[in-house]
Amino acid sequence: MSVTDVPVLAIDDLVIDIGGNRIVDHVSLSLGSGRILAIVGESGCGKSLTALSVLGLLPKAARITGGEIRLNGRDLLPLGEAALSDIRGNEATIIFQEPVASLNPLMRVGEQVEEALRLHRGLSANAARGEAIAMMARVGIPDASRRARQYPFELSGGMCQRIMIAAALICRPALLIADEPTTALDVTIQAQILELMRDLRGDVGSAIVLITHDMGVVADLADDVCVMYGGRIVESGPVEPIFAAPRHPYTKLLLATIPTLQGQRKMTLRTIEGMVPSAESWPDGCRFRTRCPLADEACVATPPLADVGPGHAAACWHSADVEALA
Amino acid sequence: MTATAQPLLQVRDLKVHFKLRRGVGTPGGLVKAVDGISFDVAAGRTVALVGESGCGKSTTAYAVIGLEQPTDGKVLFDGRDITHLRGSERANLARDIQIVFQDPSAALNPKMSIADSVSEPLAIAGWTRNDRRSRISELLDRVGLPAAFSERLPSALSGGQRQRVVIARALALSPRLLILDEPVSALDVSIRSQVLNLLLELQRDLDLAYLFISHDLSVVRHLADEAMVLYLGTVMERGPIDLMFEAPQHPYTKALLSAIPLPDPVLQRKREKIILTGDLPSPLSPPPGCPFVSRCPIRVEICPTARPELRTTVSGTEAACFLTR
């Protein structure tokens, strides 16, 4: 990306509060067209809220109290619902974990794929139908014109997720947000959907934000990675160094706890002590410090997300010691 | 184990079929959830059932402990036929066989203290108050929970801690076989390894037999001695764990292994991937020949017409495929 290029999505210092809790705490990220950025972290760390904020879909209880979100350079936060709904499904779209629940049960799936075209592009029913069927075939739905007339309950979870993806991509959005798109699917179906997303970013050219808790999915698909913990980005960078030389203890330990297909069987696995704290009990300073083997007095202050390599940043006072962490 | 020693659990040609009545969204028919499965589990050993959702893993487990009635076949525990035990005889079996489910929150009564939950099986078995009290503290210690937890309610515990409580309760009567149905799938990633370590330690110390169910193959490889890959209620391939992962022979096992994304971007991106087309077929209309035929990348003419038997392969596993050697 050249310096003058405007990123498709730029989130700058985003702050989201719920009740008295700071659920998303000064999150910044940016991605260019055709790139895949993974946001990875355990449940409750703020991945979905960060994603929902982009499309103006936050739950009522949540308030954005700081920061900026820009889509192709345009500031989204001041926009009203009318302008946002013009963007949703058109310039930016989102797909969720539960494809069956995300589709309208009373509407034929083909109509759901067409909907955005008619709404945003003013296409006639016939023209929209043709494009929808072509897109359904493109995402691997066999016999697309027959399937288009079916209802969600007549299709499998994997097929419904393809319908969601077809509906999300039909207007060739600049940005696709995929929130745990394969978590509810079986592994062989997950492999199909990951392959599909890899193909599509090539020919649709959308920038993709991929939200997941699965380090394998990140390794498979992402160009860049943001690791979140307790509402903050604790590490970010290109996918290779994040896996090969993580510089935040959480990233390092998370990778070490997962049994691999190469590791020694039945040996005692690395653990992370304690549990994932809920938002009410996040500690001051570094939010990982109650579980971190490197924690000391310094960690009572909040560590900044500081550069540790080219495009690679970590929020840890002791990031230089992470490599030695066995 | 010597050649004459009897495996603790023996399952022979187990079948569990469900008749579905016609209704909204279903044409009705017969679901062969488990259709002729045989295996042994010996003390101190772990046998894993793997496969995608709906392949019959849980139903197999339920049939072993009598939560489902087998349509056919036999379940032997310690040489004794327990297939159709009922009433007090079935209840007595709870001393020997226990099951742990995926969701620890659903398994615990939210209004009961941890101590009461753990001591429930002891109370039913007629233990005195004093004996129960000392057994509870022993069990909590055993699963790595502080004694102070005994008076708390489940809501005050994390998911991983609750699963420890469920495991403590399962261990209360010193069972010899534990059935673990997706025991870590609902837990946060950073907590899973704690519970996996606990399971390994318990097995070593107590010589427990595990029937371990998981859809996560990396976890299966880590924990199990043997694995059986199921598809539509039948065994596609089975064998010692190292052979299953290093030299799988059945095309479905190969596809399943290749579908797990490895947490290593360099390795993962240069790996050859087998992407299966299509979905799992409906259990109501399984293909007549090999159950895998509709998605098999190497099928030949005979596959849709006849059902392949399990045969020993060149690598030493057993596979049900006409094309494996």
Ligand SMILES: Nc1ncnc2c1ncn2[C@@H]1O[C@H](COP(=O)(O)OP(=O)(O)O)[C@@H](O)[C@H]1O
């Ligand atoms: N509608 C809501 N009301 C109150 N709290 C919420 C709501 N949605 C999310 N939260 C809280 O915000 C935090 C982050 O949630 P989320 O972004 O959904 O996490 P993730 O997607 O990483 O699992 C969680 O701790 C959750 O408790």
Ligand SMILES: Nc1ncnc2c1ncn2[C@@H]1O[C@H](COP(=O)(O)OP(=O)(O)O)[C@@H](O)[C@H]1O
């Ligand atoms: N009580 C039941 N009635 C009818 N069908 C059932 C019942 N229990 C399970 N099944 C069906 O049997 C098959 C196997 O299910 P299950 O053993 O739960 O699979 P797994 O645990 O491998 O996901 C599925 O097709 C499921 O829908």
Ligand code: SF4
């Ligand atoms: S800042 Fe301190 S507590 Fe936080 S991750 Fe680094 S060493 Fe651990």
Ligand SMILES: [Mg+2]
């Ligand atoms: Mg989420």
Ligand SMILES: [Mg+2]
């Ligand atoms: Mg199950």
